[in-house]
Amino acid sequence: MTAPILRRLSDLRALTANWRKNGEAIGVVPTMGALHPGHLSLVEAAKNGTDRVIVTIFVNPTQFNNPEDLANYPRTEIEDAQKLAPYGVDAIYVPDPDEIYPQGFATTVSVTGLTSVMEGEFRPGHFDGVATVVAKLFLQTQADRAYFGEKDYQQLLVVRRMARDLDIPIEVIGCPTVREPSGLAMSSRNQRLSPEGVEIAAHKHRIMLDLANALKNGAPFDTLAAQASTDLLAAGFTQVEYIQLRCAESLNPLTHADRPARLFAAAWADGVRLIDNIPV
Numbered sequence: 478m479t480a481p482i483l484r485r486l487s488d489l490r491a492l493t494a495n496w497r498k499n500g501e502a503i504g505v506v507p508t509m510g511a512l513h514p515g516h517l518s519l520v521e522a523a524k525n526g527t528d529r530v531i532v533t534i535f536v537n538p539t540q541f542n543n544p545e546d547l548a549n550y551p552r553t554e555i556e557d558a559q560k561l562a563p564y565g566v567d568a569i570y571v572p573d574p575d576e577i578y579p580q581g582f583a584t585t586v587s588v589t590g591l592t593s594v595m596e597g598e599f600r601p602g603h604f605d606g607v608a609t610v611v612a613k614l615f616l617q618t619q620a621d622r623a624y625f626g627e628k629d630y631q632q633l634l635v636v637r638r639m640a641r642d643l644d645i646p647i648e649v650i651g652c653p654t655v656r657e658p659s660g661l662a663m664s665s666r667n668q669r670l671s672p673e674g675v676e677i678a679a680h681k682h683r684i685m686l687d688l689a690n691a692l693k694n695g696a697p698f699d700t701l702a703a704q705a706s707t708d709l710l711a712a713g714f715t716q717v718e719y720i721q722l723r724c725a726e727s728l729n730p731l732t733h734a735d736r737p738a739r740l741f742a743a744a745w746a747d748g749v750r751l752i753d754n755i756p757v
Contacts, residue, residue, distance in 0.1 A: 479558050480532075480566045484573050486617055489531075492568055493619050501528035505620035507611060510534040511551040511665035512560050515655035519624040520564045522652050531618050532561055533570045535577060540606030546750075551668050570618065577613055586612045588635050588642070591728055595741055596631050596752070599718050607632055608639045615645050623647055628654040628662045630739055630754045634728065654753075656682065662753045674747025677713035681753055684708045685740055688720075689757045692734040698722045699732065709744050718743040718750075722757065 483489050496503055504527030506519045523530045534557060541547035558569055585605050591597075592604035615623065623640075625633045630651075637649045655663045660682030661675070670678060688705045692698060702720045709717050723730055725737040738757040743750065 479562045480569050482554075482558060482569045482571055484571055484576070486572065486576050489568065489570055489617060490619075493529075493531075496529045496567075497619065502622070503527060503618065503620045504530045504622045504624060505614065505618045506530065506532045506624050507614050508532060508534055509536045509550065509665065510557050511553050511668060512557045513655075513663045513665060513667075515626055515628065515663035517560065517564065518655050519626060519652050520561065520566060522650065523622070523624045524564060524566075526624075526650070527620075527622055529567045530564075531568045531570055531620065532566050533572070533614050533618065535572055535610065535614075537577070537606055537610040539578075539609060540603050542600045542602055549669065551665055570614075572617075576617075577610060585609050586639060586643075588639050591631065591635050591638060594631075594723075594728060594730075595719060595721060595743070599743065604632070604635050608635060611636050612639060612643065612645065615640065615647050620647055623649050624652055625649065626654060627651050628664065628753065630741070631728065660686075662751075664751065666749050666751065669749050670747050673713075674749065677746045678749075678751055680712035681709060681714070681742060681744065681746075681751065682755075684712070685742055685753060685755055689734075689740050689755055692722065692738075692740070692757050695733070697732060698734075705742075709742075714744045714746045716745040718745070725756065 504523035506523050508516050586608040587605050588608050597604050633651045640647050659679035661679045684705050688701050691701050705720050706717045720742045722740055725739050731738055734757045739754045740757050741754045743752045
């Protein structure tokens with residue numbers, strides 16, 4: 478059975494008021510739609526961890542620094558609702574734009590430090606858009622728990638810090654990255670890859686795993702990163718924006734994997750920007 482699609486905050490609040498009255502825990506899975514098995518794994522986690530589940534779908538214009546990227550982002554609301562039907566979610570919140578950014582909206586939520594590197598460096602303003610819209614969705618849904626994929630690990634840390642700093646009473650839960658059999662991290666952007674592009678993109682995970690294994694054996698990162706960049710270009714990627722080793726908690730840069738760390742990479746293949754990260 479397909480869950481009700483709500484577009485107005487007043488309708489959502491009427492629903493959540495009854496749940497709260499009954500003492501039911503609410504989970505939210507914020508998305509921009511174009512749902513894939515990675516998103517659905519978050520929905521499953523929310524179903525297992527809460528009494529009621531809201532999936533939000535909103536293509537947030539303020540987190541796109543490239544207008545072309547915003548225009549090309551897939552919008553598949555009907556298909557998304559069909560994919561969610563077997564999971565028995567309680568509501569699909571697809572807010573009208575004025576419910577998120579009403580006329581005269583003039584507030585931005587910024588998280589410093591965590592946002593100045595990697596995605597923040599290559600996508601100016603991106604995390605301000607993310608933090609602002611997620612803060613609004615947390616407050617609008619009044620959820621107790623929120624579920625995010627580790628595929629966007631930097632975003633996960635930013636959202637956690639934002640919720641903590643603003644005293645928003647919500648637990649932000651990170652869930653493992655879901656991958657294709659080839660190792661390619663599932664992403665809505667993958668829909669824009671040609672068959673050849675999919676083959677090229679699949680090389681990234683293997684190259685990152687090779688780098689991570691070398692790091693575990695004590696090799697210095699800088700030399701390994703240069704070779705990994707060369708390997709990505711040889712595999713058919715057209716541009717490598719970054720390959721970085723960072724502390725898993727602070728995102729401070731590391732030269733050796735001498736503490737819990739994550740290996741991050743962003744590169745272009747077939748005209749599509751793809752990001753990934755793995756633990757080291």
